[in-house]
Amino acid sequence: MNQPAIFTPELKKRADQICANYPVKRAAALPVMRLVQETYGSISEDAELEIADYFQIPPMGVRELMTFYTLFYSKPKGKCHLQICRTLSCALRGAEELIRDMEEKLGIECGRTTEDGQFSLDHVECLGACEKAPAGQINQEYAGPLTKEKLFEIIKQYDVSKA
Numbered sequence: 560m561n562q563p564a565i566f567t568p569e570l571k572k573r574a575d576q577i578c579a580n581y582p583v584k585r586a587a588a589l590p591v592m593r594l595v596q597e598t599y600g601s602i603s604e605d606a607e608l609e610i611a612d613y614f615q616i617p618p619m620g621v622r623e624l625m626t627f628y629t630l631f632y633s634k635p636k637g638k639c640h641l642q643i644c645r646t647l648s649c650a651l652r653g654a655e656e657l658i659r660d661m662e663e664k665l666g667i668e669c670g671r672t673t674e675d676g677q678f679s680l681d682h683v684e685c686l687g688a689c690e691k692a693p694a695g696q697i698n699q700e701y702a703g704p705l706t707k708e709k710l711f712e713i714i715k716q717y718d719v720s721k722a
């Protein structure tokens with residue numbers, strides 16, 4: 560690989576510090592990917608290649624982690640990232656309907672970001688917060704039980720034009 564653009568000396572130093580906490584370097588793949596995403600807002604294809612290079616694993620290894628874990632994404636998310644769980648407990652308590660309500664309110668399909676970059680809407684699998692079903696995550700915060708009204712209120716806080 561030529562000159563790495565993602566792993567700057569500073570980022571590499573931080574990644575090395577993370578890896579030092581694990582007996583095997585590649586066991587630190589998830590936290591290092593998280594570091595890359597926090598630094599750049601997403602993990603681009605170039606970043607995937609550099610991560611693979613850093614861990615000396617095939618690029619497909621990183622791709623598999625990207626597709627398995629919904630917490631990683633290849634394009635930056637909106638300022639307000641709404642993630643709604645649609646696994647059994649949440650599905651039984653109306654998650655699919657909530658997702659449809661949010662699609663209508665935001666004018667986007669699930670999995671998309673509004674044109675102004677304010678909102679992203681995604682469904683996720685069980686967040687381990689089933690007792691709060693229907694549960695979700697607003698940026699880094701768990702939320703639930705969610706209702707249409709609570710979500711509208713959150714949207715209003717981020718963007719009064721959608722109130």
Ligand code: FES
Nearest residue numbers: 644649686688689
């Ligand atoms: S099923 Fe939704 S949080 Fe577990």
